[in-house]
Amino acid sequence: MNQIKPFKIRDIEINPPLVLSPMAGVTDISFRRLLKARGGIGLTVSEFISVEGLTRNNPKSKRQMRFYENERPFAVQIFGGQPERMRMAAELAEEVGADILDVNCGCPAPKVVKHGGGSGLLKDHPRLEIILSEIKKAITIPMTVKIRAGYYDNAINAVETAKLAEACGAEHIALHGRTKEQGYRGLANWDLVKQIKEVVSVPVSGSGDVNTIEQAFDRFRETGCDGVLIGRGAMANPWIFRQIEDAMLGREQFQPTLEDKRALLLEYFDMLREDMPQLAAIGRMKQLAGQFTRGLQGGALFRTALYHSHSVTEILDRISEYFETITAGRRYFGEAGPTHEIIEAPALDSCEAASVTAVS
Numbered sequence: 001m002n003q004i005k006p007f008k009i010r011d012i013e014i015n016p017p018l019v020l021s022p023m024a025g026v027t028d029i030s031f032r033r034l035l036k037a038r039g040g041i042g043l044t045v046s047e048f049i050s051v052e053g054l055t056r057n058n059p060k061s062k063r064q065m066r067f068y069e070n071e072r073p074f075a076v077q078i079f080g081g082q083p084e085r086m087r088m089a090a091e092l093a094e095e096v097g098a099d100i101l102d103v104n105c106g107c108p109a110p111k112v113v114k115h116g117g118g119s120g121l122l123k124d125h126p127r128l129e130i131i132l133s134e135i136k137k138a139i140t141i142p143m144t145v146k147i148r149a150g151y152y153d154n155a156i157n158a159v160e161t162a163k164l165a166e167a168c169g170a171e172h173i174a175l176h177g178r179t180k181e182q183g184y185r186g187l188a189n190w191d192l193v194k195q196i197k198e199v200v201s202v203p204v205s206g207s208g209d210v211n212t213i214e215q216a217f218d219r220f221r222e223t224g225c226d227g228v229l230i231g232r233g234a235m236a237n238p239w240i241f242r243q244i245e246d247a248m249l250g251r252e253q254f255q256p257t258l259e260d261k262r263a264l265l266l267e268y269f270d271m272l273r274e275d276m277p278q279l280a281a282i283g284r285m286k287q288l289a290g291q292f293t294r295g296l297q298g299g300a301l302f303r304t305a306l307y308h309s310h311s312v313t314e315i316l317d318r319i320s321e322y323f324e325t326i327t328a329g330r331r332y333f334g335e336a337g338p339t340h341e342i343i344e345a346p347a348l349d350s351c352e353a354a355s356v357t358a359v360s
């Protein structure tokens with residue numbers, strides 16, 4: 001088996017070689033801070049940030065570039081289709097102190113693709129070449145790309161895109177092995193990660209469907225990739241990076257207790273309230289709780305109780321009640337007893353929803 005070891009993006013060590021995959025509407029400053037503190041993350045990436053917003057001084061886009069010093073190494077990811085704006089946004093990312101500038105060539109949202117950005121760049125290599133070359137000339141920090149398998153299912157071109165990106169100076173290539181047409185359906189094709197690894201000399205990482213320690217190990221072994229990105233799996237299990245690192249180092253694997261889970265929710269809520277206005281914090285809290293409590297005893301009813309909460313106190317009360325009940329070994333029935341209608345958390349499975357506000 002290949003030995004799994006840290007890798008470098010120029011002189012930046014990614015150790016362990018595990019990346020918190022960028023997720024619009026999720027991997028904001030609080031979420032990254034929460035997960036980084038759990039351990040096992042070698043690189044964090046911002047949510048994708050609209051270059052239109054950034055270069056037109058949209059305060060939301062500027063806020064999305066914030067990070068904490070102890071988060072380093074940290075990459076800012078930008079999306080857009082206009083070379084001049086992409087260059088300006090890349091310069092801004094360098095100015096705010098990001099370690100790496102990542103170019104999004106994967107978002108399938110129509111609003112993003114329509115303007116030539118995201119996965120639109122996969123079917124317009126001349127435009128991609130201009131954008132990457134312009135950025136490369138303008139910044140001194142490493143430029144990296146995150147791509148998809150291709151735009152159309154019948155025109156897989158990840159290898160060509162990766163070669164082009166390397167020729168334009170990209171210093172790391174991350175592949176999410178689904179096409180734009182596929183969206184988030186089916187499974188990611190990791191064979192393409194292997195194929196890219198064989199033809200470029202910069203480090204290559206893979207993304208898609210890694211939800212367990214075994215899957216991470218299998219993907220490293222099968223593809224020889226340098227790094228693995230984890231997105232949705234980290235919402236369900238914020239300790240996944242730590243657990244993979246434990247396994248890599250032959251340490252006993254960390255297993256969170258109920259108390260750890262309760263503490264995590266409370267810590268996240270504190271961080272959110274520190275980092276953003278109260279209403280936004282409540283919204284984000286419900287979102288993580290929605291993913292994180294899947295599989296917990298009474299989790300669906302707990303999520304429902306949280307969805308019905310509208311204030312900080314209510315949220316805190318619901319968390320206390322829930323954990324007190326299940327820690328005592330009792331069944332949790334939510335606020336209104338066993339007949340309460342269950343509200344399921346909306347599936348969080350794309351950059352689409354977030355892109356609507358990101359580019360407007």
Ligand SMILES: Cc1cc2nc3c(=O)[nH]c(=O)nc-3n(C[C@H](O)[C@H](O)[C@H](O)COP(=O)(O)O)c2cc1C
Pocket residue numbers: 021022023024025026047048077104106107146176207208209210229230231232233348349350351352
């Ligand atoms: C809610 C959500 C938002 C996403 N936003 C972004 C994004 O802003 N930039 C990006 O490169 N990929 C984005 N992705 C794709 C993920 O980074 C990742 O490549 C994909 O989800 C597959 O990995 P996973 O199975 O580990 O989640 C997003 C995915 C999800 C689920």
